[in-house]
Amino acid sequence: MGTTAQRRRPELAAFLRARRARVTPADVGMPPGLRRRTPGLRREEVAQLSGVGVTWYTWLEQGRPINASAQVLDAVARTLRLDPPEREHLYRLAEVAFEPAPQRLTRQVGPEVQGIIDALDPLLAVVYNSRYDILAANPAYLDLFIVPRTRRLGVPNALWSLLTVPEERCPVVHRDAELPVMVATLRSSYGRHVGEAAWEDYIRALSEASPRFAELWASGAVTPPGPRVKTFRHPAVGELRMTSQSLSIDGMPECRIVVYTPEDEDARTKVALLRERRQRLWPPADEEAAGIVHRRKTEDPAPLTGDGILITDL
Template sequence: MSLATRPAQARPAADAVHRTTPGDARRHELGAFLRSRRERIAPEQVGLPMTGRRRTPGLRREEVAQLAAVGVTWYTWLEQGREIQVSTQVLDAVARALLLDPSERAHLFTLAGADDPAPVKECPSVTPGVRLLLEQLAPYPAVVLNSRYDVLASNAQYTSIVGDLGELAPEDRNLIWMAFTPSQFREVLVDYRTERLGMVARFRSAMADHSSEPAWKALLARLLKASPDFAETWQRHDVMRPGNGIKRFRVPGVGLLRCEYTNFWLSPRQGSRMITYTPLDDETRALMDELPTRG
């Protein structure tokens, strides 16, 4: 048989041989991150003696394993990006052994695809400076929400639109709850039926990072029990990230407000945010000057 007629041998496609999955890439990044953190720590920083000559800076793998009370082989595999099971308890021990700061610790758990059993709590979003800014935004309404739609603070103009939030029980000061149960907020929100779809989609998207937290689970259970409309919308499994847009309020004694709303983030990972409502037309601008200022 000549070379011209010899059947070609099947060869695996190059992209199949070298193909990597998102999980492979994340494990590789995890290993590189751990090595970089290990190499920046001097033995004396963690109470270890300087013994022998070191070819590389920082701690040795066996020293990190010793400090974290894990097996040397296991830690080596973790740095090598191998596909192994990693418990949150071990990740916590590694984070402490490597002296990770809050941002580094959060990055470690994200790369490992694990929930941090002791997450660093957010810094308070409603600082005196934020409260002062809310007041200075008058006559434009503004509110501070967390990613669960809890109302953390607002100015008097916003309160004049949605009602006196101080009269509500703390657990009811939540815009999703107010949108799906009888409230002034639902009464004045002109397009509340379509607005609620977006709110639920954003709530579901945010809950992916908080599914094990009691406050999130409690709010979801309350909504499912209180509102068949919410339960039906929840089953759609729609997700959406927060964004800017247009909202209409029909305020008794004032009129129709056509507003452009803008999100200003006050914490990392799209947590708490300030939302401002600015007039979309001259008529709304004039009406906003008439909003009651009782807080």
């Protein structure tokens, strides 16, 4: 079968040839020339436009075991007009460490994603971005949690709220065990955004608002998102043990749907009681007006409202 590198080289050669064939001289401001038999650009033209030697580029396209720097691959990628996924593919095949371009922090979801989490009711479902901003939630989630906008951020933020709410009002029963995990998960995302203003401002502001966060952040712990069993409390039904599971979302980098499933029969009964309570207090015709289905108008500064636990921001 050969080594991984040996299997990648033929794929790299085929990929570069195919990308070169689709770029015409006109695309890069060159005259078409006469008696052109090569579809797209010639190898020497790619080398010239990329600022590399013809022999070196020929060897690269032939999949020979040569070293390529990120700067040279970027030049080739620009010449071949590679989009971000293609650029990443080129780096992987050439076995060069890939640094993705900074992604803008996702702040909203489309109707398709909202429809998916709504359809999961009676399971609790919420959409987080990588810093725990709440982008959308379904009615079942809002039966248990109500998180208003965090004034410093302009959006609801689960981590900020949990760190700044008084302990007696915190819906997480084992806060001292759960908060370190959430902060470590945040740090695993932060590693991709070090130096970005939105992230640095967020870390600085949260450190000022919560000495506990500053302490946990200073520990340097890192962990990826993963399933966990958590215990929550609700003033109407008491404690509920729930299992959280994260699902990635195509087209929304660093966002995930988190679904909370009752861990036992007692929790299932209490989730059903909360659902009945919602339907009794807010009949279906009034749900949208009451704000407990979801809030798509993100410009509305009012907090999410419903029958869950109000987690205030400080």
